[in-house]
Amino acid sequence: MSNPQVLLQGNRLGLGQPRREMLPEYHRWENDLGTLLGYGNQFPQAWEVREGGWAGQRGNHNYQQFEVLQLDAPEGPTPVGMTVLIINTFVRTAEFVIVLAPEARGKGYATEAAHLTLDWAFHLGALRMVWLKVLEPNRAGIAAYEKAGFVQSGRLRQSGFWLGQPVDELLMDALPADFPGPSAVVSAIG
Numbered sequence: 417m418s419n420p421q422v423l424l425q426g427n428r429l430g431l432g433q434p435r436r437e438m439l440p441e442y443h444r445w446e447n448d449l450g451t452l453l454g455y456g457n458q459f460p461q462a463w464e465v466r467e468g469g470w471a472g473q474r475g476n477h478n479y480q481q482f483e484v485l486q487l488d489a490p491e492g493p494t495p496v497g498m499t500v501l502i503i504n505t506f507v508r509t510a511e512f513v514i515v516l517a518p519e520a521r522g523k524g525y526a527t528e529a530a531h532l533t534l535d536w537a538f539h540l541g542a543l544r545m546v547w548l549k550v551l552e553p554n555r556a557g558i559a560a561y562e563k564a565g566f567v568q569s570g571r572l573r574q575s576g577f578w579l580g581q582p583v584d585e586l587l588m589d590a591l592p593a594d595f596p597g598p599s600a601v602v603s604a605i606g
Contacts, residue, residue, distance in 0.1 A: 420485050420493045424536060426600050429528045430493060431482040431536060438483065438495055439470055441517075445497065448518045456551055456576035456585075478503045480510075480541070484529045486520070496520035499533040501541065510537060512548040512566075526557065530564035532600060538592040539601035547589040553578045558586065565590045 417437055422430040434442075440463075445451060447460040473479050484497035497516035504510065512533060516525055537543040548566065550557050558568075570587035577583065 420483060420495065422485060422487070422493055423482070424532055424600050424604065425487060426528050426532045428486065428488055429496070429525060429532060430485045430487050431499070431529075431532050432485045432493065432495075434474075434481045434483045434498065436470065439467060441495065442466075442498060442515075445515050445517045450518055450521065451515055453578065454551065454554055454557065456578065456583075458577065478505060482533060482536070484514075484516070484525065484532075486525075496525055497529055499529050501533065501537055501543070501546065503541070503543070508543050509545045509547065510541070510543050512537075512546050522556075524560075526560035527563040530561055530566070531596070534565055534590055534595055535599050535601050538595055539599055545589055545591050547587060549576075549585045549587055551576045551578050552584045552586055558588075561588050563596075565594045565596045567594060 418435060420432040422432050424431040443463060443466045452460065473481060480501040480503060482499045483495050484499060485493040486496045487493055497514060497520060500513040501510040514526060514529060534546055537546050548561065550561065566588040568586055569589045572585040572587065574582040574584060576585045
């Protein structure tokens with residue numbers, strides 16, 4: 417297995433380049449019951465579908481993925497999640513998506529990973545706004561996103577499912593002016 421390439425370092429986490437050899441692990445994270453619940457999905461994704469989608473995602477300028485790495489792991493930088501920016505190049509905005517390994521949840525990683533991704537989006541990606549959708553019952557996710565700099569900006573009524581029941585999805589967004597700092601990008605360059 418290749419060593420992860422750390423592109424941006426935070427306190428405990430870093431953003432790295434996704435690796436093809438990690439695809440089975442990414443697939444495991446994406447099909448965990450907690451992930452399926454948080455995304456409002458009802459069924460897992462087949463391996464063949466996930467594997468087939470990899471090639472279309474790589475090299476696609478509108479689909480920027482980051483491997484989230486735990487930097488202070490005893491064995492060195494260790495993958496604990498993924499973040500994605502789905503970019504609308506016409507208006508310079510992006511949708512934010514995150515998935516954490518089940519064993520990495522509850523440690524504050526979502527906040528730091530979202531913060532690092534916003535840092536990249538605003539200071540290197542030159543994006544004007546980043547947004548996300550989160551199911552209203554996902555209180556831990558909402559709190560993590562708010563700490564990272566996202567603010568609630570709207571609601572899609574009864575558009576998602578939580579434990580089989582229709583629920584609202586909250587829209588959250590962040591502008592460069594909302595970015596709470598400090599910037600790992602500015603520190604690295606600076």
